Amino acid sequence: MVGLLPSLGSECKGDSCRDVISMPLLDDMKATLKADLDVTNMNNHLKAYIEQQVQKGVETAMKDVMRQLIDNKLEEANATIEATILTELERYGITYVRWGRKSCYDGAELVYTGQAGGNRYNYNGGGVNYLCLPNDPENGEHQSYNNPQLFGAEYEIIADWNPRGMSGILGNREVPCAVCHRKRRSSVITIPGRKTCYKDWNVEYNGYLMASHINYKRTDYACIDVHAEPFDNKSATDENGALFYPIRTSCGSLRCPPYKADADVLCVLCTK
Ligand SMILES: [Ca+2]
Ligand SMILES: [Ca+2]
Incomplete structure (x- = not known):
């Protein structure tokens, strides 16, 4: 019996492809069937x-390699x-000022700590805002003109002026402050009239709203830490200077409820 499959790479032509195939017909008859076959077409098809098939295999392998390369590159790019x-x-x-404390809360970075100050409670002119004055000032030159408007601040929290939960030793003591930096946040708000933040906001500190006294010059409001x-x-x-007085609500134009008298x-x- 002759081989039907010529080796790959060699191609038969014409008569060389005409081979005789013989095979047993019936064992008992001890005879053979002989036939001439033209295997040219079969060879070409095969x-x-x-x-x-080889091309498909190569393509599939190449696709796998390319996909792996692309996946690796994408992973690298995403990581970068x-x-x-x-x-x-x-x-x-x-950044924000935490009034009444020297440190920042839970992971916020301390930019600097200092002393709260501002204009004297009974002076005209100047600013109305409280200032957080650093403990390591770089001082200017001495001057003789009469316009002193920078004072330290005191807690004017004496006897029954003490809001619930605040230390009773604060009266006439001076007020620290901390400037805090909170990374990865983009907004900061101080909410008056609440001690908890709204949904998706993070509490930095809570306390009591304070300002000057009704008989003195106007100041900003400031939120003094409950643990001042x-x-x-x-x-x-x-000694006085700028003063922090606890304030209380007054109903009328302020609606009560929801506010309380x-x-x-x-x-x-x-922050968030
Ligand atoms: Ca004092
Ligand atoms: Ca005082």
Whole structure:
């Protein structure tokens, strides 16, 4: 019996492809059937088929390799983008003053700590805002003109002026402050009249809203931490300067309810 499959790479032509195939017809008859076959077409078909299969295999293998390469590159690119975003996010954030405390809350970075100050409670002119004055000032030159408008601030929280939950030793003591930086946040608000933040906002601190006294010059409102502390160990002396008085509600134009008459005013500083 002759082979039907010529080796790949060699192609038969014409008579060379005409071979005689013999095979047993019936064992008992001890005879053979002989036939001439032209295997040219069969060879060509087989060759084309094999080439097609080889090509498919190569294509599939190439696709797998390319896909793997692309996947790897995409993974690398995603990791780079993510790392870049995280690095950039570190540079962004918000700042706020925490009045009444020397430190920042839970992971917020301390920019500096200092002493609360502002204009004297009974002086005209100047600013109405409280200032957080750093503990390591860079001082200007001495001057003789008469326009002193920068004073330290005192807690004017004496006897029954003490809001619930605040230390009773604060009266006439000086007021610390901390400037805090919270990374990866873009907004900050101080909400008067609440001690909790709204949904999706984070509490930085809560306390009581304070300002000047109704008989003195107007100031800003400031949110004094509920756990306010004295600036230092110096005993309470009534030096005055800028003053922080607790304030209370007054119903009328302020709707009660929802507000409550003659009540301490809570506040909370929120970020997100
Ligand atoms: Ca004092
Ligand atoms: Ca005082």
